[in-house]
Amino acid sequence: MNTANPFVVHARVLMASLVGTAVEFYDFYIFGTAAALVIGPLFFPAESQAAQTLLALMTFGIAFFARPVGAVAFGHFGDRIGRKSTLVVSLLLMGVSTFLVAFLPGYAVAGWVAPALLCLLRFGQGFGLGGEWGGASLLAVENAPKGMEARFGIAAPLGAPLGFLFANGLFLLLGLFLSESDFLSWGWRVPFLASSLLVILGLWIRLRIGETPAFKASLEAAPPPRVPLGKLLADHPGAVLAGTMGVIACFSLFYLATTFALSFATTKLGYPRETVLAIQLGADVVFAIGIVVSGWWSDAASPRLVMAVGAALTGLVGLGFGSGLAAGSLPVLFLTLSATLFVMGLCYGPIGAWLPSLYPVDVRYTGISLAFNLGGIVGGALAPLGAAWLATNGGVVWTGLVLTAAGVVTLVGVLMAPRQA
16 A cells, blocks of 8 residues: 555544544543542542532643643644654653543542542643644644645544543443442543553554644744744734634533533432433534534635634523523433534534634644633633532523623634634
8 A cells, every 4th residue: 555645644644633632532531521420429528519529620620720731831842843743742641641540549548648649640631631632633734635624624623522422431331330339439440441542542543644744844944933932922922812712612512511511410400320421422423513514614614704603602502501401301401412512513623723724833833732721721621610600509590601601702712813814
């Protein structure tokens, strides 16, 4: 087989972007699922269930604050030495941090040492993911034929529903075949152990690809900046702010429809865990469809237009999200989560092509990684906490206002972003 064949090269690049990101998001999502199901009771004192839930969500949020730090670190090397080698290291760090969670003792055994170690590994997860998404997106977009940037760019976003499918699917199987006591004592650790197999697969694929043509051309034209972050903030502060605002909606949509909805439906509504996981898996298929639609639509129109439509729809979905959760009906819950994740697909799919267009090649890895992960703090960490607070103090029907606010912020970011060819 001729490995120089463009079809073969493109297939390898897309697979490396998709599989690597799926591995990373699988690792991230199994922690999110564990945070909703077992982290609170196992790693924190049992005085208050509400406190356990909030502490578990805070532990989940730690990684979002680690992600911008990872974005700066991995972005520095991604812009100076290349996309490929940086992506290999980020995958290793994320994988090792996730694998070690499986061996942590609980609060009953180690006291406050247990949540401290959990937070440390959670920081490692976020640090690794901080350099993952941006590099995976560039791997696809910078190799894309002209006019197909958005369709290539959805490779990294499609890793999200794929990783979610593996993560929730495995938790669902464990819940079906294990007793509650076995699941709480050791079953929840299995997905963290299984992550090592996925990391090996991702590394094998990524080590077989080359550097992107855009990065090689940039190196030939001029030496890389000594401090990419400094040049980025000095020359493109508006693009960083707009990019950060532009991704907030997709994070808010996803984590309210997955981690927050799972926690609320199983603890407050009393639905069986396996039932809610199955509903979320069905909604995950709709999520993937939304991403694919957004990729084709973005190449036909523009990523900016599709993201603006997605942001506006986010505001509308937010008006009915809380009522959908509180309805007490499984079909309504499925429709609510499906609509939320489809809109997220419209917001999330074009990001792979939209964010790189805001920055020149020599600071692009740093720029898209920093913007993506700063937006993740607001949309992925603060939004679920805000929704949990609203549910506790005002009722779950108000939680959708978080999505409405996120949609407005993202729409403003998309409209104010610098428009480049």
